[in-house]
Structures are given as C-alpha cells and as structure tokens.
Amino acid sequence: MPTSTPKSWEKVAKRRRLVFLALVLVPTLFASAQMAAVFPEHENLWLKTLLATFYGLLFLWISFGFWTTVAGLWVMWRGYDRFNIRLPSVKKFPSGVRTAILMPIYNEDIRRVSAGLETIYRSVEKVGLRDAFDFFILSDTNDPDKWVLEENAWADLCTRVGGFRRIFYRNRRPNLKRKSGNIADFCRRWGSQYRYMIVLDADSIMTGESFARMVATMEQHPDIGILQSVPLSVNRETLLGRTQQFANHVYGPLLSAGISFWQLGDAQYWGHNAIIRIAPFREHCGLPRLSGSPPFGGDILSHDFVEAALMRRAGWSVWLAHDLTGSYEETPPTLIDELERDRRWCQGNFQHLRLLFTKGLFSAHRAVFLRGALNYGSALLWFCFMSLSTLIAVWDSIGVPNYFPKQHALFPSWPVWHWGWGVTLLVSTAVVLFLPKILCFFWVWAKQRNADQYGGGFRLFVSVLLETILSTLLAPVRMLFHSKFVLLTLLGQKISWEAQSREDRGISWRVAFKMHGTGMIAALAIGIGFSLISRSFLWWLLPVLTSLILAPATVVWTSRVGVGRRFRQAGLLLIPEEVAPPAELIGLNAILSRPPPPNPPTFDRLQGFVRAVVDPPVHALHIAMLGEDKKLNARITARRKALANKAFDVGPQALNIAEKKALLSDPVRLADLHRRVWALSDPEKAREWGLTAET
C-alpha cells in the first residue's frame, strides 16, 4: 500500500500521546491526593478514598478537554503542523475520479432534505464538477406517507436542477442494521462504480469546493481510508440552538485542531460529512451483529467509531481535516431533542465497551471507545461524587466525631477540615473548566482578529459569558439525564430508532414539567433539608440545586425562537455565517421559503398515502418507481385485495401503517383503487379522499 501521508506520523503520534497522558495523569493524581487531604484524618477512610477516586476520574475527564484546547491553540497559533496532512486547492481536483455523495435518510422532513441536496448540487455545479459526482438519496423510511413524499420530492428535485441520471433515489424495505446497513447496501449494489463516497446527514450542507478538496486530498494521499471534515453548526434560531452553534464556532476550531494534533492518522469518523475510500471500506468495515440482545448485543448503533477502528486495523489511516471549510450541520433545537439524541448515543457508546478487546484494534481507537463511554459515564461519576459529598456533609453535621481514634491516646484528635486545600482544588477545577473558553476567546479576538464576525470584541466577550452561564445552568440537568441514560443502558433497557427532530420548535410548559418536574422537586426537597441541617453545605450545592429548580423554565425559555431572535437582534451569540452568510446557506433558505406547488384536491400535502392513491402524477410516479409487477401468491393477492376494499369502503384512515405499506407495494391494487376512488359519486366518501374541489 502506498504511504504518502507524512511518513513518521505514527512515531510522532505515539510520542505526543505519551506527553498527553503525562499531562493529564500527573495533575489528576495530584488533585485526587489533595481531595483526600481536605477531609479530617481518621474519619471514614473508605468514603474519603471513594470520593477522591470519583473526583480524580472527573478531573481526568475535564483535563482531556483542557489539554486538547491547549494543543489546538499551539497548532493554530503556529499555523501549521508538519506531521498533519495538508489539503490541496480545488485546482488540484483529479480528472476521471467518480465520487458518490450519499444522503442516508430515515423518516426525515423531506422538504429540508431536498432543499439541502439542491443547495449542494448547485454548489457542485458552480465549481464546474457536476460530472464528477453522483448523488444518492438512500432512504430507510418506513412511514408510508413519507415514502411517497420522498419519491415525489426526488422527481421534483431532478426536474428543478436537471438532475436525472445524476441524482438517484432508493427506498430500502427491510431496514437491516440501520444506517450502517443502509451504507453497506449502497456499497454492495453500486459501490464498485465509484472510488469514493461522501457520506452526509439529512441536515448536512457541504460546498462543492469542500468536496473537491476532499477528493483531491484522498487522491494525493492514497493511504487515507477516511477523511473526516469538522462540520460547523448553523441555521438554528432557538436560544439553545444559537448558543450551541456559537460555542461550536468559537471553541470548535481549537478543539478539533487539538484532537487532530493528538490523533494524527488515528482519528475518528463521525458518521457524516466525511469522505471514504469505498474499496477498503467494503472489504474491511462490514459490521457484524453482536451476539446477545440489545443494548449490548444486536446491531452496532454508533457504527462510525467502529468503522474508523476497522479501517485503521486494516492499515488505512483516518484523518481529521480540521482546517477544511464549507462543511455544515444543524444542532438539535431544544434540550429535549438534544437529550433524545444523547439517549441513543449513550447506548451506542456503551455498546463499544464490548468491542474494547477486539483483536487487532489500535490502542488509540480503544481509547476512543473508552472516552465515548466516559462521555456519558462522567455524568454518573459526577452524580456519585455529589451524592457522596452530600453524605459526608450530612455526617459532618449530625454525626458525633470520634476524638480518640486510637486507644490510650493522651490528647484528643480534632477533626480538621482543610478548607484552604478545598478552595485551591475548586479554583484549579474552575481553571481547567473555563480557561479553554478564555483561550478560545483570545484566539478569535487577538490572533484571528475576526471578532467583527461575532458582532465585535465586546459582544463576543458578552456572548462567551452568556454561553458559559447557560451551559453552567444546563450542566446539572444534563448530568441528571445522562446518569439516567447510563443506568438504563446498564439495566438493559433498549431504545427505539426514531428520526431526529431538526426543526426549530418551542417546548410547552406541560412537557417541560413532565420532563424536569421530578428533578425540580427533588432539588427543592434537598435544598430545604440542607437549610435545616447544614447551611454552609447548602452554598456548595446551591449552583446545582438552582439549576435543577429552574430547569423547566430554562428548557422552555431556551426552546423559544423569539428569544433566540432577540439575542440575534442584540448582536449576541452571533456566528460568522449569520453576519456574512455563504452562498450555500442563502440558497438553502431561499429554497425553503419557496411556496409549495398547487394542490387541487383538498387533502393535506403531507398525506403521502392518499396522494399515492388519488393525486394522478404522484400515483403514476409511485407505481412506476415500484418497478416491474411481481407475481404474488394467491394468499397475498387476496389479502391486498381485501385491504384495497377496506380502504375504499371505510376510507384511508381505516388502514394502519403496515396495511398502507402493503398496499403501496402493490401496483395493481393501487391502480385499481385509484380508478375506483376517482369514480366515487358518494360525496361523503369522495371527501375522505380529498376529492372536493376548492371553490
């Protein structure tokens, strides 16, 4: 295999990781010892040790972020890393290389998906590389209404951009192995016709230039298996969404540069906005179904980390293109959406623990698996740490100290709390937590000198403060939920696979109280309890308790689009894409604001099944896309006839999802139903199918 990436990167990576381990472990051990020393001697040694261990693990966790940001600052300040790959310009785009751009979707809002693809297609056209890329909408959608809408959206999109034979659509009926199975299905059917595939998410936007640079990089470095871009979060309007995308813009570049510095060619794959060399991927990255039942067995949920590890095991490097621009995604708009996503990720990351000892994996990828699990496990550690410190505080307030721990002692041993060390620890923890934010602020303001793109230096500073306050306020809420997710995963509760919400929508007070009411009541009870037992400890707990008590209000407030817009009008939490939007994002919004085409029958446009039966163009397209009529056995034919009769006699609402899907899969019965419905003379029945003309 040719190796044209910086040759000595593997040795350098090892050295860098040793330094990283030293930087993280030494202060952690010191901090743990200090934590143990805060408590009085001779009292609850085992409790003290446990608390110091939890603190050590938490300190280790936050040290990762700190040292990664510092490394990122080092790289970005210098402007280069000679052991990292360099991205060529668009002009280096190779001729004769075919790349497939894949958009796997699952019950998504097809209007957004279609608009995103149109934007990407036009951007590719703009750089003059239309013939080098093919686009695939790989649908795993199992909602019959959405399936029909997707087909229609594909045809509309191809018509609009002239994309027939360049933009393809496939709906997969059995959704085996979810997203990884969807991509694998592409690799099996069409993978041999392309050298690379660029995998996108339903909300991804990438520019034609970024595609070209990624392909050129892969051509220049034939040993790269996966090249991951760092997508920037955009397009959110809720306060939480805007805060997240602001953090992603200000802190993200240094963090990703730091990650790239430590990992070099052992980087991660995040599942989207990445380019993959198809041949080795097909050969080495097929995912097995794990033995046993979910959550630890079954299909591998977080497939991306595993695929990167397998690619690396096969000898291909995986790199993070942290300096590639023109890669975008969208964050969850509300905290509830974010937590729903985290629930899936938590289970997926814990499942990786089973793969920790897989033969042949590189230690860097084992560390990635471990860190992924710690991402959520740290919440449970924090919860345990808080619980233990509370227990100790209660004991300190109520329990009777033992002044003579040793027999025959002449003098009593006073229980002394070393508060000074405690304060030192608190300050060092705060530094490790918040210094990266300050470093990032200074990097944007002083080095990059592009504070103007964030509304100016002062507004940038205020925005960083706001983001810090909001993330501090939400941290205990996240901690509580993540702890719950970890416990549920450990207890074997599996999760369902649902489409991610990507729309800006507010959360009602009822939903917020339902989600966060228990935490709020528990926090109130603990607060009242400590105000009676130990007021001094109440101050220690106050930030966490306040956050939990305010959680419903915070969640509702941060989910409001109006609040987010007011902050934007005030020039706060701005991102460069809002100040000077790139052409692709302007194009996307223009497409999304187009009015839908006219719809003469009076049914809801989102009723895909009804449209497939009634709407003549939709009906014709659906039947044509089903392919050749299949010979069915008599039993199935009879069942489907019965379904068609049921739909005709009672109306479309009489069919459930499975029945609708069965009927939609049968072109003969569907065409028959189309004729019968249009010939309905009973006005009531006709109205159920939307056959009442608007007057």
Added chain:
Amino acid sequence: MPLPKHGATILNLNANASRSVALAKPEPFTSVRAPGLPDVTQEWQLAAERMQLYLKSMQVPPEDQLGLALEAMRRVKANGQVHKDPLPFSLEVLWQILQERSAADSACNAPQGISHLRLPASRFSDVASVAALARPAIRRQCMLSAPMELSPWRKALLDTLEVIRRPTEHLLYRRGILLGALAALILFLWLKVFSG
C-alpha cells in the same frame, strides 16, 4: 373542435417542462356546465366536475381542461353509454383520450425525463425507464462482516467473567432487584456513617 396536445404536461417532470405550470397559483375551481349537452343532470354535472378536477390535478393547462372534459362526455354519449351514473364511464373515456394524446406526443418527441408516463391504463409501459432514472444499474459486490474476535488472553478473561456473570444476569437485568440492592447499599452507607 381541435384538441390541443398535452402529453408532455401529463407528468410535468422533465427538464424542459415549463416551471410556470408547476409553480402556478391554484386557480379557483369553476365547474363545467356542459353547455353542449342537452340532458344535463346532476350526475353529469358531477362527472364533468370530477374530470376537470382530475385534469387540474394533472396540471393540464387550464385552457385545455374544458375541451378535454367535453370531448370525453361527447364520446360517452356517442357510444350510447348513458347510464344512471355516468362518472365511471366518463373517466374511463377521459383516460383513453389522455393515453391517445400522450402516445401521439411520445411518437413525435423522444421521451425525456419521465414526462412520457401515461395514465393510468398503460401504467407499466414505462416502468423500466423510470426505475433506471431512480436507480442506476446494479453491479453487485459482497461486503462481509469484519471479524471481531477477541485476542486470546482477553477472551479467556472475559470468558471467566462470563462464567461469574451468567448466573446473576437475570437478576441484574431486573430493574427492581437492582434498585432494591442500590437502596440497601445507600441504607448501609447511611447507617455506617451515623454509627461512625
């Protein structure tokens, strides 16, 4: 009355189709009064309205809709197929007319995109071309699952752990029992602290 051809607008999806048709504002529906027919009944009125709605749904230009509906009704009448419920017959004839127009249009112009789909009787005639547009030709290759076996000493370790874990698995997976154990642990810690 000469009827305009409209095959290309049956499915207005080809690259050359006018976007103005697809994006035009919906016009208020005006029913056809079937002026050419002497025995206009309520049933005929419904048939005319339904046909016009069908044509409108197919994005047939408004100026063609009336002509096509009238043509269908004339043919039904000419065939002597005047029944109590003329709606199904009118629609059948309308579909027949649409097919004729579409076939004529296809014969003149090479089909582009999927505009030449005909509705609904000859629905399977163009399936292959649409399927090819939606999905390119398949050149199947295999993609096998990667081996994920454990290294020997790790396997031995995990097997040992498994031997210990298996008898207690059903207990661990019962949330109630685990929560009970957790509560007992907290109680134990609590008592330990207060007795200390």
